[in-house]
Amino acid sequence: xxxxxxxxxxxxxxxxxxxxxxxxxIGWLEARGIAAFAVEEDLVGGCAYDAHGAAISDAAMExxxxxxxxxxxxxxGPKWANVPYEARPEAGLLRLRKELALFANLRPALCYPALxxxxxxxxxxxxxxxxxxxxxxxxxVYFGEPKTILDLGNGQKxxxxxxxxxxxxxxRIGRVAFELARTRRxxxxxxxxxxxxxxxxxxxxVITALHAKDYADVELEHQLADSLAMQLVRWPKQFDVIVTxxxxxxxxxxxxxxxxxxxxxxxxxxxxxxxxxxxxRAAMYEPVxxxxxxxxxxxxxxxxxxxxxxxxxxxxxxxxxxxxxxxxAAIAGVLAAGHRTADIRAPGGPxxxxxxxxxxxxxxxxxxxx
Ligand code: IPM
Ligand code: MG
Numbered sequence: 056x057x058x059x060x061x062x063x064x065x066x067x068x069x070x071x072x073x074x075x076x077x078x079x080x081i082g083w084l085e086a087r088g089i090a091a092f093a094v095e096e097d098l099v100g101g102c103a104y105d106a107h108g109a110a111i112s113d114a115a116m117e118x119x120x121x122x123x124x125x126x127x128x129x130x131x132g133p134k135w136a137n138v139p140y141e142a143r144p145e146a147g148l149l150r151l152r153k154e155l156a157l158f159a160n161l162r163p164a165l166c167y168p169a170l171x172x173x174x175x176x177x178x179x180x181x182x183x184x185x186x187x188x189x190x191x192x193x194x195x196v197y198f199g200e201p202k203t204i205l206d207l208g209n210g211q212k213x214x215x216x217x218x219x220x221x222x223x224x225x226x227r228i229g230r231v232a233f234e235l236a237r238t239r240r241x242x243x244x245x246x247x248x249x250x251x252x253x254x255x256x257x258x259x260x261v262i263t264a265l266h267a268k269d270y271a272d273v274e275l276e277h278q279l280a281d282s283l284a285m286q287l288v289r290w291p292k293q294f295d296v297i298v299t300x301x302x303x304x305x306x307x308x309x310x311x312x313x314x315x316x317x318x319x320x321x322x323x324x325x326x327x328x329x330x331x332x333x334x335x336r337a338a339m340y341e342p343v344x345x346x347x348x349x350x351x352x353x354x355x356x357x358x359x360x361x362x363x364x365x366x367x368x369x370x371x372x373x374x375x376x377x378x379x380x381x382x383x384a385a386i387a388g389v390l391a392a393g394h395r396t397a398d399i400r401a402p403g404g405p406x407x408x409x410x411x412x413x414x415x416x417x418x419x420x421x422x423x424x425x
Contacts, residue, residue, distance in 0.1 A: 058091045059373050062122035064099040064115070064151075067144060068346025069356035069409075070128025076358035076413030077126060077365050080382070083417050087424065089378055090369070095122070099151070100130030100144035100346070110147030119151055124372040125339040126364060127151070129346035144346075152192050155337040157325035158224070159231045160192040160304065161367070162343055164291075164311040164321060169390040173316030173399045176288065181314045186294045187239065188311055189232040190304025192325055194224045195254070197301045220254045220300065225261040227328070232298035233270040242274040242295035246283045246303055258300065284310055308343055317398040318344040319357030322364035324371050338372045340364035350397075354408045357396040359386055362416060385419035392419075 061081075065074035084090045097103075097115040104110055110130070111119075119125050130144040140146075151157070166174065166184035174181045199217030206212055229245070236243045245262045247255035259277055266275045278286065280303040286293065287310050299307060312318045321344065327337035342360030350356055363386065370379035390399075394415045397406050407415065 056088075056091050057373075058093050060121065060123040061092045061094050061368070062118050062125045063094060063096045064119075064125060065096070065128040066098075066100040066130045066147075066346065067102055067132050068129055068348045068351040070100075070130070070346055072351070072354065072356050072409050073342065073358040073361035074126070074128045076409060076416075077361050079413045079417055080362055080365055080420070083420055084378070090373065090375060099127065099147040101132055101135040101138075103147055104135060104138055104142050104144065108142065110142055110144050111150055116150065116154060119155060119339075120337075123335070123338075124368045125151070126361075126368060127339055127341040128361065129342065129344065131346045132348040132351070134348075149197065151339060152325060153198060155339065156193060156327045157337060157339055158191060158193040158328070159228055159326045160190040161231075161235070161324045161326070161371075162188040162190060162304075162308040162311070162321060163323075164188065164308070164315050166315045167320075167387050167390050169387070169393075170316035170320070170399055172401065174314055176314060180290065180292075181316075184291055184314055185239075186291060186311065187235060187296045188304060188308045189228060189235065189296060189298045190308060191220075191224065191228040191298075191300050192304075193301075194220055195301035218252065218254045218300075218302075220257060222257070222261055225258050226265055229262045229265045229298060230269075231326075232296050233266070233273050236273050236296040237270075240295040241272070242276075243270075244283065244294055244297045245275065245277050246280045246297060246299040246307070247277075248280050248303075249277075250279060254300070262298070280307070283307065287311060287314070312343055317357060319360055319396065319398045320363075321360050322362075322367050324364070324367040326371060336372075338368065340368045340372075354410060355397050355406075356409050357398050358409050358413050359396075359416075362386065362413070381420060381423055382416075384423055385416050388419040388423070389415045 065071040166181045171178040171182040196218040199219035247258040249255035325339045329336045366379040366382040369375040
């Protein structure tokens with residue numbers, strides 16, 4: 056059996072608590088002889104700053120580059136509000152994305168039937184929802200230069216961020232979206248602001264040309280990002296795959312998370328290009344939620360997005376799609392059986408803690424494998 060090199064970067068806040076539940080599932084997979092892992096751990100975010108004065112050390116970056124896949128918990132918290140901008144916890148995450156060239160961020164939003172009432176939207180709007188946001192992750196305004204604050208010398212300052220996209224960046228993320236759509240309901244919605252942004256004009260042009268050239272069998276529509284945000288809360292089931300840039304993808308995926316009941320439910324995969332020599336691709340998996348400092352250390356965080364991220368690693372990095380399906384089924388099973396962390400609690404219903412939820416998922420995996 057192949058041994059998969061896995062780097063765990065639990066990070067800050069609730070990161071270590073939810074990562075502990077991933078370790079529980081890893082332990083189960085190994086004990087059952089389903090998969091073998093060589094697991095390493097390191098620091099990222101505020102905890103890395105405390106230890107090394109940087110949001111991720113060069114040594115941790117080397118480990119990340121050597122790993123078959125990285126699992127990341129969450130970064131950030133009020134403790135580091137005043138550290139230098141270059142060393143803020145988020146910088147560790149952004150360095151990993153950029154240096155590993157993880158340009159394709161897959162954020163599935165799935166509404167489990169048992170959770171349709173946990174969403175702030177009506178049951179009929181979200182029940183059975185299954186959409187996939189494909190967010191461009193290494194370009195756009197997150198990384199564009201210049202990115203600075205200038206002192207104009209007259210008591211005024213000027214802040215500059217640069218939104219920039221090259222043809223190849225739009226083309227490769229478009230390909231990821233069209234390919235994934237073919238495995239689903241065969242529809243792509245591309246989103247930008249071509250009515251006010253030059254980058255939006257090019258985005259639309261490149262996606263349209265790519266569609267005509269290689270993916271004419273897939274249904275393609277374009278929606279302005281503001282209108283798409285509105286449609287996401289009006290009738291989200293009209294969507295299958297949504298492809299969009301780094302900043303719009305950040306915002307739209309937070310909106311999409313609430314359709315599923317809680318931000319604590321959404322896993323994500325960040326993938327690089329496949330290396331033609333080895334057939335491998337750099338990959339990092341992380342929950343969409345943040346470090347939730349307000350509830351950190353209390354054992355009440357929802358570990359489902361983190362465990363779901365391990366599932367995505369099994370699917371996209373290790374060729375273990377069937378095992379990933381089983382993890383998804385176990386999550387659906389515990390939810391159907393009424394296990395709820397505080398964020399997805401039914402009104403007046405009982406609440407379980409982080410560890411109880413992890414244990415329940417493993418028990419369900421046992422049941423499904425019996
Ligand atoms: C996300 C997060 C990050 C982002 C932050 C933590 C830098 O919000 O992954 O969506 O903006 O990309
Ligand atoms: Mg975000």
